[in-house]
Amino acid sequence: MGQPLFKEIKLKFHSTPESSVSVELDKLTIIIGPNNTGKSTLLSEIRSAISDRGYSAEESVVLERCLPRVLNSEEADKLVSRFRHDRDYSRGSDMYYYGIAESDRNQSHSHHRLVEAFTNENAWERKERQFTYITNLMVKMLDGQSRLSIINDAPLGDLRDSKSIHSLKNAFLADSLDEVNAYIHEAFDAYLAVTNVTNAGSAVAFMSNESPLSVGVNPKLQDRTTIGFFANRKKCVEAKSQSDGTKAFLGLLLELFYSPYDTLLIDEPEAFLHPTLAYLLGTAVGKRSSEKQIICSTHSVDFLRGCLDSVKELNLLRLTRDRGGSVHVFEDYQLRKMQNAPLLRTASVMNGLFFNAAVVVEGDSDEAFYREINYRMADSSECQAINNALFITSHGVDSEYKIISILRKAGIPAAAIVDFDFLGKSVENFGNLLSSANINGVLYDSFKSQKLTVSKAVSSVDEKKGGLIDLSPSDAQAVSNLIDGLSNYGIFVVPNGSLESWLNNLGVKGPKEQWLGLMFEKLGDDPVSSSYVHPGKGDVWEFLEKIAVWTSNPNRKGMYWSIVV
Known part of the structure; x- marks a missing residue:
């Protein structure tokens, strides 16, 4: 990593200091979470904390404090000297500092005062003018619109100045475009060339399916003003004329490889x-995070996977609106587990990080049926559906707890659906599910005791068709109490058997392997048809509505609040 400004950030999701969470920024940091939870706000507040002299931590929404990386005198001298122009613009006997932007030459600051500022943590609090001036040249915020303009023509200015705030000019002056063109060729089967052939005063980006001169290599400066720079001039198009997606991808690549900024704050790079392309960009961000300090917010699991595949470790922060705002910090090994463990990978558990809720079920038929029922409920004003939920199959009830645990620790309300016979089976599996729902201590023992009490009664009914209705009144009451208690913690038991017990009024009969297809036929596919089944009262509609109420409750039980996973 180059010369990162930030050592650590402290986040606040409540107003009291004891609720803050600290994150060290020694590696690539990714911020995720639903909309309007503060991801973009956090990036903006980090930017303001070092550049806005009017910034107030008390008035910030997410950021409590940015802790600087305080330099020693030698490091600070090297940093300040790095920003000096190649040519001497000294005034009098003192040495003056100049920014790398040509338009900034009227700004001059004493070299030694800048060195002193970077060796003093209090400079961040005072935000003296000379300090914020240089920090502004070290940190860049990239949002959706700003990245589209990066590919626009960049003024070349005085070519004796070897540094520029314009990444396109820096690309023009670079010896090679090999690394960038490797990504561009994979993405678009094209190459990027940067030249001033059409505008002597500006660096202009072109794309072509044929490589200029040799793949990815910028020719010497004296050769760049000739039409011969291109293998076939007619096949070249100006990059700035391309689609927003192409411009955004190219712009971010230029910033990653040719920007002079040490720290990049990227809002929704996907x-x-x-x-x-989001995945490919993630691999580029991951690779360049060893050279730059990078903090991103994203809604893309593909971008996250790209980052994971190209770095040894990263930070993942998930912000939510629960309890007035909470943050969950994921350790890298947990993400690797999501990505590499066969059960979690095949169940696409990592996708759950980008949903408001998850529903974990035993098998594929359960997943398809409950997802369809929830879809119909979401399309109706008569009931409450589970909002923005991912339905996940665990390939067996014995594995549900593994998925529930990892998602809840990420702050995602993950509900478990189990068949009625689960209450009569393995005590160990029952205990695992309790633990995954953060049920422990006396409460854990109480639930386990209830399970042992009703186990014999539950085991006496038909494994797939039996349920509460087949029990004696006293046994049914005891089992019902257990079911109600578990539902408070996001564990939902099918009360009358299994999947095939739902919607008996439709008269669907047949072997288990045929039941789902027959049920879908009965449900219908035309909402305006009289035979189409709309949500009703009771039955599976009421069952899923209970799950919806639990997942939408910010104070739901069974979660892990404000933790490092």
């Missing part, structure tokens, strides 16, 4: 991009 904006405008197809999922495959």
Whole structure:
């Protein structure tokens, strides 16, 4: 990593200091969470904390404090010297500091005062003018619109100045475009060339299916003003004329590889991009995070996977609106587990990080049926559906707890649906599910005791068709109490058997392997048809509505609040 400004950030999701969470920024940091939870706000507040002299931590929404990386005198001297122009613009006997932007030459600051500022943590609090001036040249915020303009023509200015705030000019001056063109060729089967052939005063980006001169190599400066720079001039198009997705991808690549800024704050880098390009961009961000300090917010699991595949470790922060705002910090090994463990990978558990809720079921038929029922409920004003939920199959009830645990620790309300016979089976599996729902201590023992008490009664009924209705009144009451208690913690038991017990009024009969297809036929596919089944009262509609109420309750039981996973 180059010269990162930030050592650590402290986040606040309540107003009291004891609720803050600290995150060290020594690696790539990714911020995720539903809309309007503060991801973009956090990036903006980080930017303001070092550049806005009017910034107030008390008035911030997410950020409590940015802790600087305080430099020693030698490091600070090297940093300040790095920003000096190649040519001497000294005034009098003192040495003056100049920004790398040509338009900033009227700004001059004493070299030694800048060195002192970067060796003093209090400079961040005072935000003296000379300090914020240089920090502004070290940190750049990239949002959806700003990245589209990066590919626009950049003024070349005085070519003796070897540094520029314009990444396109820096690309023009670079010895090679090999690394960038490797990504561009994979993405678009094209190459990027940067030249001033059409505008002597500006660097202009072109794209072509044929590589200029040799793949990815910028020719010497004296050769860049000739039409011969291109293998076939007619096949070249100006990059700025391309789609928003292409411009966004190119712009971010230029910033990653040729920007002079040490720290990049990137808001939704996947904006405008197809999922495959989001993944590819993630690999580029991951690679460059060893050279730059990078903090991103994203809604894309593909971008996250790209980052994971290209770094040894990263930070993942998930912000939610629960309890007035909470943050869950994921350790890298948990993400690797999601990505690499066969059960979690095949169940696409990582996708759950980008949903408001998850519903974990035993098998594929359960997943398809409950998802369809929830879809119909969402399309109706008569009941409450589970909002923005991912339905996940665990490939067996014995594995549900593994998925429930990892998602809840990420702050995602993950509900478990189990068949009635689960209450009569393995005590160990029952205990695992309780633990995954953060049920422990006396409460854990109480639930386990209730399970042992009703186990014999539950085991006496038909494994797939039996339920509460087949029990004696006293046994049914005891089992019902257990079911109600578990539902408070997001564990939902099918009260009258299994999947095939739902919607008996439709008269669906047949072997289990045929039941789902027959049920879908009965449900219908035309909402305006009289035979189409709309949500009603009781039955599976009421069952899923209970799950919806639990997942939407910000104070739901069974979660892990404000933790590092």
